[in-house]
Amino acid sequence: MESQTIQVDHCAVRKEKPKSDQLDFGRIFTDHMFIMDYSDDLGWHDPRIEPYQQLSIDPSAMVFHYGQSVFEGMKAYLTAEDEIQLFRPEKNMQRLNNSNDRLCIPPIDEKFAIQAIKKLVSVDSDWIPEAEGTSLYIRPFIISTEPYIGVAPSLHYKFIVILSPVGAYYKEGINPIKIAVENEFVRTVKGGTGEAKTGGNYAASLKAQEIAGKKGFAQVLWLDGVEKKYIEEVGSMNIFFKINGEVITPELNGSILEGVTRNSVIQLLKYWDVPVVERKIGMEELQQAHHDGLLEEAFGAGTAAVISPISQFTWNNNDSLIKDGKTGAIAKRLYDTLTGIQYGREKDPFDWIVKVEKGSKIAH
Incomplete structure (x- = not known):
């Protein structure tokens, strides 16, 4: 899987980006998304980045009837030095596979999934907002797509990653x-x-x-x-x-x-x-x-x-x-330290941060 090439199909027309003070969580999405398919005979295959678009799925796709789906939530952060950082993405991919196991979904290659997320974030890196406390929310998810309404694990799936610029969670400081x-x-x-x-x-x-x-x-x-x-x-x-x-x-x-x-x-x-x-x-x-x-x-x-x-x-x-x-002293210290590491303001003694190159520095 790690040797597979991620094909990139850039969108012809870029969307207008919202202002940093107009970011409503989870309602605005970037220009591209990552998709990879699974079939029982081919395994996970055809990894690609495409323009963000609607999906065409059969009404009998098993996800609609039996809820075989999993997801993750993570973020990309922009530092004061204009560098892009992910926070512990390997933990998210480990948990995604734990969820896969419980839902009878075939495991993904965790290293390849991180590679795909980094590539997608790089392609849409100009969507990462710059204002204080803002970030690019990353939503990887897997759905069962086999057109079958029998109760059994699906034989077909899609692994998809979409991105959404989000505002500061606390606009006026931490409020209990x-x-x-x-x-x-x-x-x-x-x-x-x-x-x-x-x-x-x-x-x-x-x-x-x-x-x-x-x-x-x-x-x-x-x-x-x-x-x-x-x-x-x-x-x-x-x-x-x-x-x-x-x-x-x-x-x-x-x-x-x-x-x-x-x-x-x-x-x-x-x-x-x-x-x-x-x-x-x-x-x-x-x-x-x-x-x-x-x-x-x-x-x-x-x-x-x-x-x-x-x-x-x-x-x-x-x-x-x-x-x-x-707000208590421990909560405040934890918030300041975690966000400090995420945004590159504080040292990372645990090697939690994974860097992402900006799109202009990567050959498409």
């Missing part, structure tokens, strides 16, 4: 959010697809999020699907608590997605000699820690927001304000 603990609905259960990044998990989360949003909450705090007492994720992010000097995050248990930012936060905390542990943590323990004045911070961690401080959680109609609703 209020979250609602979800007691009725569950996101997933151990043995389900929670540890895979597949669309069905997100579809299952919409109802609870809709209800919470109408009540003025920014996110839902998900509990385990069996006992409904152990904390799992917040919205589509992993969650961390600082209790009595120790940072705690729910341990991976088969229903929690292993976030790239989560992994990075844990590495940074250990690097700083901040006590950090992965273990079960229940709502009763959290509420008791708050009652005893030991709950110092809470924050979510994910690609879009990087770090999202939590100011308040509401459980069984009881509101618990965390440290006067202000």
